[in-house]
Amino acid sequence: MPLTVAEVDALAERAHAGQLDRIGVPYIEHVRAVAHGLEPFGPYAQMAGLLHDIIEDTDWTADRLRAAGVPGVVVDTVLAVTKRPGVAYEEMITEIAGKPRATLVKIADNAHNSLPARTGALPEDQRTRLAAKYRAARAVLWPAAQSIDVATILGRVNPDLLAEL
Secondary structure (H helix, E strand, O other), rough: OOEEEEEEEHHHHHOOOOOOOOOOOOOHHHHHHHHHHHHHHHHHHHHHHHHOOHHOOOOOOOOHHHHHOHHHHHHHHHHEEEEEEEEOHHHHHHHHHOOOOHHHHHHHHHHHHHHHHOOOOOOHHHHHHHHHHHHHHHHHHHHHHHHHHHHHHHHHHOOOHHHHH
């Protein structure tokens, strides 16, 4: 039986237990914010948001997620947004832009990572570098999705970015 969104949330909470983001906030808050942005797109999108960093940041694998009851379409989306050795970030973003559900997940991830409250706590050089990286990713990701979908995500995750639409 496939897992529910609540069960995937609990799985993500266990998997990211003790992890903090770059500014010292429990990591689960980031994946929950991404999932919140994806809620209007259904449970599979929400699940992918909750799990979008699990393969690259924990000991969980795609096979383990499937064995735990995570729907295959969710695992495939998570794999699509997972960093791979030897693949440049820009190349990964271009690949993601060809996959509709992965595009929405990455838009939500980018929006949350771009929040002033998150970036403002970083050192200036890191803040500047990440701002450029995230802007460049948005230039590829946003045109790959319907503008209403982009606006929906931004409105839920980072309304300040709506001015860029």
